[in-house]
Amino acid sequence: MGRRPRPLSTRQDLTHSVRLAPDPFTFPIMFSKLATRVAPRVSPRLFSSGGGGGGAGGALLGLAVGAGGAAFYIQSNPDVVDLVPASKVAETEEKFATYWPRNVMMLFGPPGSGKGTQGPKIEAMLGIPQLSTGDMLRAAVKNQTEIGKKAQGIMKAGGLVGDDIVVGIIKDRIAEPDCKFGFILDGFPRTQPQAKALDKMLAEEGACVSKVIELNVPDSILEERICGRWIHKASGASYHVKYAPPKSMKLGADGKPDPASMLDDATSEPLMQRPDDTASALVNRLKEYHRMTKPILKHYQPHGVVGSVNANQEMTKVWADMQANLKSGKN
Template sequence: MFTSALRQGFRRVANNTTTAQRGFATVGAKVAKSDNARKALVAGAGLTLAVAALQQREDNKTQNLFGNKKAVKAVEDKFGTYWPRNIMILFGPPGAGKGTHGPKIEDMLGIPQLSTGDMLRAAVSAGTEVGKKAEAIMKAGGLVSDDIVIGIIRDRIQEEDCKFGFILDGFPRTLAQAKALDKMLADEGACVTKVVELEVPDSVLEERITGRWIHKSSGRSYHVKYAPPKSMKLDASLKPIPETMTDDATGEPLMQRKDDTAAALTKRLQSYHGETVPILAHYKPNGVVRAVNANQGMDGVWGEILASLQRKA
């Protein structure tokens, strides 16, 4: 009965805003009254996405969306009670494809991918209390503590785009950080709902890493063999000419990271395996860890990622 009402609401969204108001009012009533609301809401996971899409279509004029912004929030809050925030951690060794598939996951789920480095720089730039502490430590040549990083994450996930969840990339790196993250999320009434690990044999990663080029501002990743930019030209020795390596979307120059070398990769892999295995073991009892074979074509990897992201009722 609930699912039928939800589908009816979706059809009305496609027609016009006025009828969408009645459709989602029906859904809200079912949410409030159903004795089996949890299972019903599992079937109706698209509600928040439909609301968000309609808000965008109406130029984010939420005050006019259904005529009552408070009513919309009430339905969203009720939905969130039974369908917790989608909090995902993306793991993978250097060259596994996080830079390729992370943005696709972000677009599909409609939640932001958060990098600790980006969050740290943003907090320092914004002059937040935690950002000031981090800046002082970095200026003194020290390492930012786990407590400060957790504080930066706590501040960031209060922002509107994290309302329905977020993806962590590059954190946690240690078991201690994972436990600190769990505690912080528990204080927020949330928890990690999915851990996805992109698996690639170490022997395959060297070719991937040494041929990788990055668009710094967006994080888009290219490879001279597997995913070259459209602009790439080769010299007489069949190596890419640096001046021709530009981003497909913006035309801006691409770069190679200083640690994208065979020698650096060996050390990075030792560190990754030593740190990641205990974290995966920490989350496995919760039933949230999914391994993806990333040593295959991009379509195959993406198919496994999609399967790993499906919730279980």
């Protein structure tokens, strides 16, 4: 069998791993990650025990329940642990991918509501990727996919990429292995026609939108959030002059940050502000959000998948409310 797997060192390690799978939807992902952590020198495997207790002195670290009530006991004593081959892991994952609907999520909110903060947290917790429309479009053009070539031709001609092209790019992207169990859409759809086009595309493969969460922040609060935001273009790292200033920030005589002092903590490279992160631009962006994007929530409400989170509170409370919304049936 080779080198024995290293047991989990503490109960906390197991707890952290199990929290990767708050419901059976992400059960296979959780065990793949857990097995890789427990036995890094062998193929990813599930650790299971047919016994009801620790057995032979093995300390029972925890219990996880999968589909149909199947229990998997994780023990600290490698002598009493049964190893299931990696092929069984793949078989279980394939079963979930085939018979469970994809976890198709959307995160909505006006500019500055915190989507860029909450999205990566959901991504890390559920093990499904956050998909940015802009990133997908650039990748399709760079990789010269068929749909990417069409988009490139339109953009070179100075035109706007149509909904059919964007939906086609999403269709290609979600066919990749990391989207097998689900994905989070960021920046799409922005209009009801886009939502309907996306619904049609998902229906063709037997999927549908399973969760829509709106981050609520009063418009009066957003100006401070937006206008104080600075970013590191290369990495996407985000800073805020009040809430998360870079270590290098210095204030000028007018009490405002000196632009020359706004440097990325990791690289010391200059930070920048987006051209539309201004008070005047925000007015138009908010009008567009309320007129074009917010009605999408009404489009999905009849399906019982829409939730709302108060994003105008402490970060820990926002995340706690977000987790509550992510649970099945909690809106």
